[in-house]
Amino acid sequence: MAIISVENISKKYTDIQALDNVSFQVNEGELYGMIGADGAGKTSLFRILTTLMLADKGKAKVNGWDVVKDYKKIRNSIGYMPGRFSLYQDLTVEENLHFFATLFNISVKKNYDLIQDIYIxxxxxKTRLAGKLSGGMKQKLALCCALIHRPSVLFLDEPTTGVDVVSRKEFWEMLCKLKKQGITILVSTPYMDEATLCDRITLIQSGKILSIDTPQGIIKHYPDSMYGLKSSNMNMLIYDMQKAENIKSCFAFGEYLHLSFQNDNEAARDELRNYLTEQGHQNIELKQIMPNIEDCFIKLMEK
Amino acid sequence: MLRFLLRKEFKQIFRNKTLLPMIFAMPIIQLFILPLAADYEMKDISVAIIDHDHSVYSQKLTSKIAASGYFNITAYPKSFNDAFEFIENDKVDLILEIPLNFEQELIVVKGQKLFIAVNAINGVKASLGVAYLNRIIADFNTNVRLQCIHPERFNIVPTIRVTSSNWFNPVMNYRYFMVPGILVLLISLVATYMCALNTIREKEMGTIEQINVTPIKRTLFILGKLIPFWVIGLLVFSFGLFIVARFIYGIVPVGSIILLFGYLSVYLIAMLGLGLLISTYCETQQQVMFITFFFMMVFILMSGIFTSIESMPAWAYIIAKCSPVTYFIDVIRMVILKGSGLGDIQYHFLMMLGFAILFNLWAILNYKKTM
Known part of the structure; x- marks a missing residue:
C-alpha cells in the first residue's frame, strides 16, 4: 500500500521551475531516498508533502490524506526534520524534547522506547543548550524531536549534510532500526554512497525525476561496461586520458578513474594500455568494475 | 497547551542575558534623561549687545537683561558686522543693537528704536529669546516712562491687566506634562519591538517550520507570543509610574489607577498586535527593525507629545488620529493630571479597542497566508 503518493506535482517560483510534473509512490515501511544535487527540488517536494507549502499543480497524499484538505490529520501523524537545524537553540536538549512532546499532547515517557537508542x-x-551541541548531536536531537510523537511517516531533508563520516554512518544505522519498527521514511541526500542503503531511490535533477528503482536496479541498467584505471602518476593520467581515443566517458573517482569505451573489446583495452605506456605511465592497472550510483547519476544527467 | 508555550517563551526571555536587563533598564534610564530634553524653558541664551550709546540708560538696560536669568551676555562687539560674525560662528543667538544717542533721544524726542537680530536656526530658541527680550525691554520702557512722566498723567491711560491661572498644573511644571507622555512612548517601543523581534526570530531560526508541522493552532501560538510581552509591558509601566514618576518627579495620578491600567491593557494588545503584524510581513530582523522604526517615528512625532495635534494642518491631524499612541498620550494626561473618568475617555477606549482588534486580526490572517 502506498503511504506517500505524489501525482504530477509542479511548483514554480518566480523564475525557477522547482518541481516539474513529479510523480512517485512510497510503500509502507520503505526507506525511500531522494537523490539529487543542491537545487534539484528536494526541499520543495518535502515542504509540499509536510503541508508547509502548496503545489501549483498535481495531487499528493500522505497516509491516504490529501496534503491540502486533510493537512491537520497529516500534521498529527508525520515527523519532519528540515535540512537546517531548527530547534530552539536557547533551550536545552531536554527542554526541546519535552516542548515538542507537549505540542503533540503526549509525554516523553510514553514514547521513550522509540527514541531510546538515539537519545542515549x-x-x-541533556542540560546543554541545543545551540551549543556539535553537528552530529544536533541531528540526533532533531531526529528525537521528530520521532517523539511516534509518527507513521518520517520526512528527513538532507539529515546528514554537514555531518562527519562517523556520525553519518551512525545516523543511517538508526534509520535502518526505525525502518524495522515499521516507520516509513522518506529521506533526501546529496551523497550518492548513502543511496545504496535505501530500499528504493529516485534520482532527481532540476525538478524532474530521472529514474526510480532499487539501487541495484539502477546499477544493473547501466548500459556500458565500466572500467577502473590507475597508474603511478594520476595527475598525468587524467590529462593524458583527455587526449585518448575511443573513450566515451572518464571521471576521476577516488583512487581510480572510471571510464567506458565507445567501442568496447579486448583490442580497445590493449590499445589504451599501449597508448599510456607510450606516454610514460608505469604500473598501469585496468580492470572491469561495477558501476556505482554516482556513475549512473552522471550518465542519466547527460541524457 | 498554552501553559507550555508560555513556559517556553518566559524561559527564552529570562535566558537572554542582554535583552532582559535592557527591557527594564531602558525605560528607567530614559525616563530620567528624556524629560530634560523636552524642557521648553530657555535658559542661557547668548546675547551680543552693540552699545553705540554708552549712556546710563543703555547701561541700565544691559544690566537688566543680564539680571533676568535667561541671557548670557557673551560679547560687546563694536559694530553689527562684528556681531554678525558671532552669529555665523554660532557663538551668539541674539544681537541687540542700541543706537547712538539712545538716552538723549528717548528723553527729548520721546521715542527711540532698538534693533534685535536673531539666529533662527533653532526656531524654539529664537522665538522664545525674542519674546523674553521684548518683555524685558517693555518693562524697561515702563520704568523710563514712570520716571519721565508725571504719575497722574500716566495713570489716565486705561490698561487691561491680565491674570491667568493654570488649571491642572498650577505651577506650569512641564515635567507633569512630559513624563507621562514619555512613559507612553517607552511602553510603546518595548511592546512593539519585543513582540516583532521575538516572532521574527522564530522565522529566522527556522523554528516556525518545526512548529507549523505540529497540530498546534495558530491563534494559540500567537497568544503564546502576546501574553509574555503584555505582562512585561504592564510591569515596566508600573515601575515607571509608581517608582520613577512618583519618587523622582513627584507625579501622583489624580484619576483612577484602575482606569489607567484598564486602558493600558487594551493599548498593549494593540501595540503587540502591530509588532506581530509587522513581523508577518518581514523575513529578517533587519527588516523588522527598519519598518518598526519607521512606524514608531511617525507615531511618536505625530502623537501630540511635543506639539498639540490640534494645531497641525488638517491632513496631518488625520494621520495623528490614525496613531494609537496619540490616544494613549491624551488619556494618560487626562487621567493623571485631570482625573478624568471612564465617561471622559470612552471615545478613546472605543478607538483603542478598534486598533487592538484590527492589528491582531490582520496579523492572524496574514500569518496564515504567509506561513
Whole structure:
C-alpha cells in the first residue's frame, strides 16, 4: 500500500521551475531516498508533502490524506526534520524534547522506547543548550524531536549534510532500526554512497525525476561496461586520458578513474594500455568494475 | 497547551542575558534623561549687545537683561558686522543693537528704536529669546516712562491687566506634562519591538517550520507570543509610574489607577498586535527593525507629545488620529493630571479597542497566508 503518493506535482517560483510534473509512490515501511544535487527540488517536494507549502499543480497524499484538505490529520501523524537545524537553540536538549512532546499532547515517557537508542547518545548533554551541541548531536536531537510523537511517516531533508563520516554512518544505522519498527521514511541526500542503503531511490535533477528503482536496479541498467584505471602518476593520467581515443566517458573517482569505451573489446583495452605506456605511465592497472550510483547519476544527467 | 508555550517563551526571555536587563533598564534610564530634553524653558541664551550709546540708560538696560536669568551676555562687539560674525560662528543667538544717542533721544524726542537680530536656526530658541527680550525691554520702557512722566498723567491711560491661572498644573511644571507622555512612548517601543523581534526570530531560526508541522493552532501560538510581552509591558509601566514618576518627579495620578491600567491593557494588545503584524510581513530582523522604526517615528512625532495635534494642518491631524499612541498620550494626561473618568475617555477606549482588534486580526490572517 502506498503511504506517500505524489501525482504530477509542479511548483514554480518566480523564475525557477522547482518541481516539474513529479510523480512517485512510497510503500509502507520503505526507506525511500531522494537523490539529487543542491537545487534539484528536494526541499520543495518535502515542504509540499509536510503541508508547509502548496503545489501549483498535481495531487499528493500522505497516509491516504490529501496534503491540502486533510493537512491537520497529516500534521498529527508525520515527523519532519528540515535540512537546517531548527530547534530552539536557547533551550536545552531536554527542554526541546519535552516542548515538542507537549505540542503533540503526549509525554516523553510514553514514547521513550522509540527514541531510546538515539537519545542515549545525547543524554549526557541533556542540560546543554541545543545551540551549543556539535553537528552530529544536533541531528540526533532533531531526529528525537521528530520521532517523539511516534509518527507513521518520517520526512528527513538532507539529515546528514554537514555531518562527519562517523556520525553519518551512525545516523543511517538508526534509520535502518526505525525502518524495522515499521516507520516509513522518506529521506533526501546529496551523497550518492548513502543511496545504496535505501530500499528504493529516485534520482532527481532540476525538478524532474530521472529514474526510480532499487539501487541495484539502477546499477544493473547501466548500459556500458565500466572500467577502473590507475597508474603511478594520476595527475598525468587524467590529462593524458583527455587526449585518448575511443573513450566515451572518464571521471576521476577516488583512487581510480572510471571510464567506458565507445567501442568496447579486448583490442580497445590493449590499445589504451599501449597508448599510456607510450606516454610514460608505469604500473598501469585496468580492470572491469561495477558501476556505482554516482556513475549512473552522471550518465542519466547527460541524457 | 498554552501553559507550555508560555513556559517556553518566559524561559527564552529570562535566558537572554542582554535583552532582559535592557527591557527594564531602558525605560528607567530614559525616563530620567528624556524629560530634560523636552524642557521648553530657555535658559542661557547668548546675547551680543552693540552699545553705540554708552549712556546710563543703555547701561541700565544691559544690566537688566543680564539680571533676568535667561541671557548670557557673551560679547560687546563694536559694530553689527562684528556681531554678525558671532552669529555665523554660532557663538551668539541674539544681537541687540542700541543706537547712538539712545538716552538723549528717548528723553527729548520721546521715542527711540532698538534693533534685535536673531539666529533662527533653532526656531524654539529664537522665538522664545525674542519674546523674553521684548518683555524685558517693555518693562524697561515702563520704568523710563514712570520716571519721565508725571504719575497722574500716566495713570489716565486705561490698561487691561491680565491674570491667568493654570488649571491642572498650577505651577506650569512641564515635567507633569512630559513624563507621562514619555512613559507612553517607552511602553510603546518595548511592546512593539519585543513582540516583532521575538516572532521574527522564530522565522529566522527556522523554528516556525518545526512548529507549523505540529497540530498546534495558530491563534494559540500567537497568544503564546502576546501574553509574555503584555505582562512585561504592564510591569515596566508600573515601575515607571509608581517608582520613577512618583519618587523622582513627584507625579501622583489624580484619576483612577484602575482606569489607567484598564486602558493600558487594551493599548498593549494593540501595540503587540502591530509588532506581530509587522513581523508577518518581514523575513529578517533587519527588516523588522527598519519598518518598526519607521512606524514608531511617525507615531511618536505625530502623537501630540511635543506639539498639540490640534494645531497641525488638517491632513496631518488625520494621520495623528490614525496613531494609537496619540490616544494613549491624551488619556494618560487626562487621567493623571485631570482625573478624568471612564465617561471622559470612552471615545478613546472605543478607538483603542478598534486598533487592538484590527492589528491582531490582520496579523492572524496574514500569518496564515504567509506561513
Amino acid at each position: 547518545h545525547i543524554e549526557p548533554f
